[in-house]
Amino acid sequence: MRDGKKIATAFAALLAFLALGTGIGVSSTFRGDRALGEYLAAECVTCHQKSGKVVGGVPAIVGWPEDQFIAVMHAYQKGERENPIMRTMAGQFKEDELLALAAYFGSLKAQR
Numbered sequence: 001m002r003d004g005k006k007i008a009t010a011f012a013a014l015l016a017f018l019a020l021g022t023g024i025g026v027s028s029t030f031r032g033d034r035a036l037g038e039y040l041a042a043e044c045v046t047c048h049q050k051s052g053k054v055v056g057g058v059p060a061i062v063g064w065p066e067d068q069f070i071a072v073m074h075a076y077q078k079g080e081r082e083n084p085i086m087r088t089m090a091g092q093f094k095e096d097e098l099l100a101l102a103a104y105f106g107s108l109k110a111q112r
């Protein structure tokens with residue numbers, strides 16, 4: 001029994017540590033240049049809300065994992081997703097700029 005308790009305590013400590021870590025380490029979990037992303041995002045946030053709210057039928061794009069964000073942007077670039085606005089939007093970016101946008105939007109939290 002004593003071992004079980006020790007493990008539970010260690011697990012609780014680990015969870016507390018992780019909860020703290022996510023607040024501090026947000027930017028380091030992304031590969032892209034967040035500052036560049038924020039700059040490039042000026043155009044996007046005329047339609048997409050930084051708050052993560054859906055307004056005027058424009059979907060929320062905050063808080064996504066970087067890879068998922070980039071995969072979707074690639075799908076617009078390749079025409080696998082057909083929305084003409086987003087194809088034009090995605091088409092203007094190079095890979096490092098997509099990474100930067102992914103890092104920026106990924107670091108934002110949806111407000112409720």
Ligand code: HEC
Binds near residue numbers: 043044
């Ligand atoms: C003129 C308005 C407008 C602008 C500007 C715009 N978007 Fe969009 N975006 C949309 C709409 C509308 C959709 C939904 C399109 C669809 O159904 O494929 C969308 C979809 C997306 C999606 C997929 C969302 C999902 O849930 O599948 C991503 C990611 C995205 N946009 C990123 C961006 C980024 C990054 C920028 C800036 C470079 C940007 N958008 C600029 C209107 C816009």
